[in-house]
Amino acid sequence: MNRNQSHAAFNIAGYTFLTLLALLCLLPCLLVLSGSFSSERQILTIGYTLIPEEFSTDAYHTLFKSIGEVLNAYGVTIFVTVCGTLAGLFCTAMTGYVLSRRNFRYRNQVSFLIFFTTMFSGGLIPWYILMVRTYHLKDSLLALILPSLLAPFYIFVMRNYVKSIPESVIESAKMDGAGEWRILVRLILPMCVPALATVGLFIALDYWNSWMPALLFIDDRAKYPLQYFLYRMLSSVRFASVVSAKSGVPTPDLPNESIKMAMSVIATGPIIFLYPFVQKYFISGITIGAVKE
Amino acid sequence: MGLKKTNRHLLLNDLKQNRSLWAMLIPAAIFFIAFNYIPMGGVILAFKDFNYVDGILRSPMVGFENFKFLLLSGKLWNITWNTIRYNIVFSAVGLVLQLSIAIFVTRVGGRLYKKFLQSVIFLPYFISFVILGSFTYNIFNYEFGALNAFLTKLGLERLDVFGNPDCWLGIMTFFANWKWMGWGSVIYIATITGFDPQIYEAAEVDGASIWQQIRKITLPMLKPTIIVICLFDVSRILKGNFELFYNIIGDNATLFNATDVIDTYVFRSLTRNFNVGIGSAVGLYQSLFGLVLIVTVNWIVKKIDENSALF
Structure with a gap:
């Protein structure tokens, strides 16, 4: 086999493999999308298909009739995501900055104390009991925000990025009489915009997709975030038990099956639209995070 | 004593000198x-017969009773084995997929279409685990699932996937890798991109x-990265995947023997069986075992490649 042939063979093998994987990645998404546009009758008689056999937008119409609850869940998720990301990002940046400073004598000890939390934990149950009985976070939106405010991985990504800024920049600012807070806010943070964007997007994605704190702590339906709202819908036999029959449609006629898929589409939609613009930040984030020291 | 005093003195001095930096750590x-x-102190629950009236501190101590129950009932072995089994298969399949993705992405010609494919493969990382539950329902549901719709069309018999424990190792492996392979390949891509291009030019x-270059240059040079990633996978062998398993399997008791992992068992002992003591005992066992594993693994990694060690 000569060189050109082997190159061509390699390219064909590579593209076939990658294309197959990409199709497998898209397949479940397409099935859900198609399910959301299938008529209830089709699903009950034939089942879910890759392309709707009987096209229908009934599921979206029904969802639209009880739009209040969907919008409310959206509102909770947006509130939690915005507050959590802003607060979390600021605390992450501050902590990462301190740990990056070479003249901070205890940086290794403090780093280890943070890192240790990833190696040993008290487990779910003591944590849960403490959250409910001691911190009284049952049915509080704080229960959705606080537990994932800081994550060791993001702190270390931030620390590694700040470390790449030459110490002399900080030294000369100090010579000019700037205090640590001023250096952080006016000098360091503006230089860290790429890292802040990356870490901020990671945190935001975590909050947007989070459902487990809601599963554990939220009973009040008005405080269901989007993913948990969807979770309840998927795990309940009938859609009507989640969205009350406010819509005036008698429950037996509600499209139960297609509506689960429609809700899945609505809960994921914004992420898919943002994805092409933000993915490069995520890739650079994983790469910085992997570089040690 | 003297040493301690100087240490304390240093710390106090630093607290004064670097006030603002310490304040930023608050x-x-x-x-x-x-x-x-603080929750780490809660591991004491593993040795208690917890009741909500007395709380964590005043519930009666029972010594190792909770552990004894777990051992005698065989439950501990069952969930440990499931957790390990799934993690090994997830990691092994993941390694092959991620390496292949990285090698092809870095070496095939062309740009635009390749970038597009890479983006699509990275996309599932953004999709929540709840949606994964929606996928499996859509595909494997007995009455309406796409799989059975397809089989019926072909005139074949329907499959009762949710009632059959044997299918789940494959399905879970598929979805675990579906979600993570794009993310996992980034590390390998970054490492390969960092190699000196002159080595390849010389080989050329x-x-x-190109196949020889991959076998003789790329793979051997990736070996340290692969070893380190595998070792850290080993250290996490008793951990995790709660979100994956709970969204896909939920409380489907038919599948528990085949799909119950440590994290789902602990979760159910808290929310379904209200067996706080037993659940905490499992949690402590998992944490301690995990700690021993990661310390050992880190020690081995340090011997192989000092720079890749975690601490």
């Missing part, structure tokens, strides 16, 4: 103490084909 300190370090001049 939110993180509160966070990790409140949500990580010597007439090595």
